[in-house]
Amino acid sequence: MHIVIMGCGRVGAALAQTLERQGHTVAVVDQDPTAFRRLGAGFSGRRVTGVGFDQDTLREAGIEEAGAFAAVSSGDNSNIIAARVAREMFGVENVAARIYDPRRAEVYQRLGIPTVATVRWTADQMLRRLLPSGAETLWRDPSGGVQLAEVHTSPAWVGHKVSRLQEETGVRVAFLTRLGEAILPTSQTVLQEGDLVHVMMRTNEVETVEAAFAKGPEAGS
Numbered sequence: 243m244h245i246v247i248m249g250c251g252r253v254g255a256a257l258a259q260t261l262e263r264q265g266h267t268v269a270v271v272d273q274d275p276t277a278f279r280r281l282g283a284g285f286s287g288r289r290v291t292g293v294g295f296d297q298d299t300l301r302e303a304g305i306e307e308a309g310a311f312a313a314v315s316s317g318d319n320s321n322i323i324a325a326r327v328a329r330e331m332f333g334v335e336n337v338a339a340r341i342y343d344p345r346r347a348e349v350y351q352r353l354g355i356p357t358v359a360t361v362r363w364t365a366d367q368m369l370r371r372l373l374p375s376g377a378e379t380l381w382r383d384p385s386g387g388v389q390l391a392e393v394h395t396s397p398a399w400v401g402h403k404v405s406r407l408q409e410e411t412g413v414r415v416a417f418l419t420r421l422g423e424a425i426l427p428t429s430q431t432v433l434q435e436g437d438l439v440h441v442m443m444r445t446n447e448v449e450t451v452e453a454a455f456a457k458g459p460e461a462g463s
Contacts, residue, residue, distance in 0.1 A: 244304050244308045245267070245268050245269075245308060246270075246303045246334075247312045249271075249313065249314040250289075251314070251315070253314045253340065254315075259285060261372075271291075271300070271303050273294075275289075294313065295320060300324075309334070310334065310335070310337070310372040311324075311325065311329075311334045311337045312340075313339040313340065318342050322341070325338070325355045329355065339355050388445065389442070389444075391440070391441060391448070393440075393441055395433070398459060400435050402432065403429065403431065404429060404433065406459060415427055415439060415440070417440050418433075418439055420436070420438075
């Protein structure tokens with residue numbers, strides 16, 4: 243996958259290096275050409291000097307071929323504008339914006355842009371938003387037979403009740419993260435866009451659960 247990153251601070255440089263090691267092609271955009279020094283001599287991706295929400299700059303970075311875009315500059319406004327341009331103008335599917343002011347996160351989430359607040363930021367969390375897949379284990383019982391995990395959920399589940407998700411996948415939904423807040427769902431809770439679903443399941447059923455979450459609800463059921 244080709245991935246464009248706006249911002250070449252410590253966060254952007256770390257993301258770029260990690261993604262390139264994973265075999266992705268990467269372009270990094272920054273207004274300050276000296277910032278690219280953080281990438282190191284071994285980085286083979288594109289270095290594009292310019293404003294990260296300028297369409298011509300993004301095209302130079304390969305946004306039209308990109309499968310993901312990360313806005314991790316030092317400015318909240320720039321990050322959210324760039325993320326919206328990537329999503330709305332260029333149709334990039336996986337977009338994430340780093341936000342310094344957690345009070346703004348709810349507003350941005352409602353615009354359909356997944357955000358990662360600085361106070362809880364980790365490279366792993368940003369990578370998971372850019373390359374969503376499978377299950378991320380959060381806890382295992384001492385025997386290893388049961389685990390709590392965040393499972394990537396297909397957009398096809400949006401608008402369906404938690405009860406249906408549980409019935410068709412065989413898991414128990416422990417909680418949802420919605421707009422940066424944890425909520426305890428009831429059987430009538432409806433899944434919304436941007437929800438992170440955390441479930442309890444048997445460890446030997448992880449692959450089956452991942453497939454069911456990725457597939458979406460059964461037609462006609």
